[in-house]
Amino acid sequence: MTNQKYRVFFVILSKWIFWGTIVGLVIGTTTAFLLSTNDYLGEIREKNNWLVYFLPIGGLLIGYLYMNYGKKDGNNIAEGNNLIIDAVNGKARVLRRMGFLVYLGTFVTIIFGGSTGREGAAIQMGGSISETLNQFFKSHILDKKILLMSGISAGFGAAFGTPISGAVFGMEMTSVGKIKFEAFVPCLVSSFVGHYVTVHAWGVEHKEKLFVKHIPDLSPILFLKVIVLAIIFSLVAVLYCQLRHEIQKRSEKIFKENHMKRAFVGGLLVIALTWMVGTQDYNGRSLPMLEQAFTESVPPFAFLAKLIFTAVTLGMGFVGGEAIPLFFIGATLGNALSEIFHLPLSFIAPLGMVAVFCGGANTPIAAFLLAVELFDGKGVEYFFIACLISYICSGHHGLWPSQTLYPPKSRLYSVVESETIKNIEKNKF
Missing domain, CATH: 1.10.3080.10 (Clc chloride channel)
Incomplete structure (x- = not known):
């Protein structure tokens, strides 16, 4: 036997x-x-x-x-x-x-x-x-x-x-x-x-050159800063998710689920946004500015511009992933907060990059391991805390409404277990 x-x-x-x-x-x-x-x-x-x-x-x-x-x-x-x-x-x-x-x-x-x-x-x-x-x-x-x-x-x-x-x-x-x-x-x-x-x-190289060059010394103040930052990053992730879903829901209703009309108007909106900001830094994948955020200052509202560009692009029916836009949003937001929190760019930018992705994707372990692999295991204690806090504070929101909650993230969230994010949001609002 x-x-x-x-x-x-x-x-x-x-x-x-x-x-x-x-x-x-x-x-x-x-x-x-x-x-x-x-x-x-x-x-x-x-x-x-x-x-x-x-x-x-x-x-x-x-x-x-x-x-x-x-x-x-x-x-x-x-x-x-x-x-x-x-x-x-x-x-x-x-x-x-x-x-x-x-x-x-x-x-x-x-x-x-x-x-x-x-x-x-x-x-x-x-x-x-x-x-x-x-x-x-x-x-x-x-x-x-x-x-x-x-x-x-x-x-x-x-x-x-x-x-x-x-x-x-x-x-x-x-x-x-x-x-x-x-x-x-x-x-x-x-x-x-x-x-x-x-x-x-096939010899394909991953060209993104993202490095954590300096990790601040361990201290209670630093951990407190990381917690506060993780909360901010999670709220921005929620803002993106909600805006993207709302654009999709309203555009489907307006155009009666006609994908052609919806995407055509979406293209016009992206062109209009490009005219408004006067640059194409936020079109496409925006990899140059994402890399720049780790080493030098970028426009303080770059994260918000990318958030709106991506929410309109995908919400109006275009196709692609959301991880790299979230990486960009988190890294440039961290860049903007660097002077306020007195933290080096090469530390706060990757922290924001991973925490915003975690808050949107609701995958804290995968996001933490992503940070370990991308940044050669540097600052693991900070990335772990940032992912955990961002995951909890993003609540019952996320990139994918089909995700099911088993169980709720916290007792503070009065939601039904084994229910999808889509149904939880519908019942709440």
């Missing part, structure tokens, strides 16, 4: 190592294509500022594709990461064409100057590939969910070059306050394999 148990254990372990490897190989390759193409298109746009005037036309194209090819059996690709989360929780099914459409939509958004990131495309491609494997091999319902989580992990780990945080992100993203450890092995394997394939097999 004991030998039979060990045999079953090793069979299951081997199965998940095999599937995690397959998922990592495929998604590592597709993510390498995503990163290389995004960099190429981003460079083209930066050299040709006039391309931003074609953003409304790009919106029409994205809207046409999503309206005509993005819906099937009640599943809508336009829901993005929310569809992936619902699929993991057994409430929806990922469409196999999702990966292709989100890649195309992301490329269109990037080259014409929409304010967006890339991890959303990587995660959704991961879900699309995992669903393709699920259907081809007719996986068991529980295996389907685990494969989808491994796809999320591979996409995130490969997109940022952070395989450890990627592994945890796939397990942590789908539910708030509950990590699905049953997916640990395939998530870990797929994230590491995806990262290895992207960087070593």
